[in-house]
Amino acid sequence: MNIPTNMPRLKGFRFSREIIAWAVWAYHRFALSTADVEDLLAARGVIVSRETVRLWVNRFGRHFADCIRRDRPQPNDKWHMDEVVIMIRGKKHWLWRAIDANGDVLDILVQSRRNARAARRFFQRLTERFGEPRVVITDKLRSYIKPIKSLAPKADHRAHKGLNNVIEASHRSTRKREKILGRFKSHRQAQRFLSAHDQINLVFRPRRYQLNATSYRHARSDAFSLWSAYTAEMVA
Known part of the structure; x- marks a missing residue:
């Protein structure tokens, strides 16, 4: 099973932006390590190393987090x-x-x-x-x-x-991610990871206990639509 690609490839990158965006999404959405994401991509016919996944997450996680901050409504006071x-x-x-x-x-x-x-x-x-x-x-x-x-x-x-x-x-x-990562290695890594992780989870983790099944599915569909739009905005 391959990940569909219909957007222009990023200049200088071997794989399409949809594949890169999927790897970033899977890493932040679920409690996965870079090795887990590597295996999931391999099951879809995409052969990359865990180091490549780490570079994608570090480079493009901030892009998605910045887009989410830009588009979210004014917060409660x-x-x-x-x-x-x-x-x-x-x-x-x-x-x-x-x-x-x-x-x-x-x-x-x-x-x-x-x-x-x-x-x-x-x-x-x-x-x-x-x-x-x-x-x-x-x-x-x-x-x-x-x-x-x-x-x-x-x-x-x-x-x-x-x-x-x-x-x-x-x-x-x-705390959950800290255990998976084996504790943070540096101040910079912790700040970079958590800044992106909190914002991405904000979109993909609606308060399910407050929603019925239909509303939750609509919220999930909206989140995927946003992610596709942000994927199209990615730049090398």
């Missing part, structure tokens, strides 16, 4: 922010994540510190991109207090761990 520890080469780093009230990931940032300076850097990225929120919900980390007060003085800051369960759940996919 109620934000949830949280930070979780990740290990990189035996050292603690912190993954800062923000989502809106709908559960859509706004941004992530991998940093080596968990202090007011790190909190300000992350919150400033958010306000520059999305404007000031109406409500910000965080855990009881005091490092959030001054950055939120200075950058979004009108926002209602609610520091309560029990209110932040929705973002705690959003960390699960990161």
Whole structure:
């Protein structure tokens, strides 16, 4: 079974853009390693190495993530922010994540510190991109207090761990992929992978428990249509 191709091949690439896009989609959509994707492509008559798959994911994952960010509607003005520890080469780093009230990931940032300076850097990225929120919900980390007060003085800051369960759940996919990857190898790798992974999963993982079967199939069809459109926009 071969993957159909009807778009112009990318200059300098041996395989068609549909094959490259399929590999990127499969890697991010499912809990797969590059070796898994290599085998799935081989079953479809496409012989590539796992290193080639890794290069495709690194090079084009950002393209799809940028397209998704560009086209998504304005997020809800109620934000949830949280930070979780990740290990990189035996050292603690912190993954800062923000989502809106709908559960859509706004941004992530991998940093080596968990202090007011790190909190300000992350919150400033958010306000520059999305404007000031109406409500910000965080855990009881005091490092959030001054950055939120200075950058979004009108926002209602609610520091309560029990209110932040929705973002705690959003960390699960990161933990799952971290195990598959054998922990992240570098700060750059973690930032690059998670920035793309969260956005791609945003499109292909609608909240199924909130949808009936027909609505879910429509959402899935829309996601595939978007992916095809973004595939056509790929450039070498």
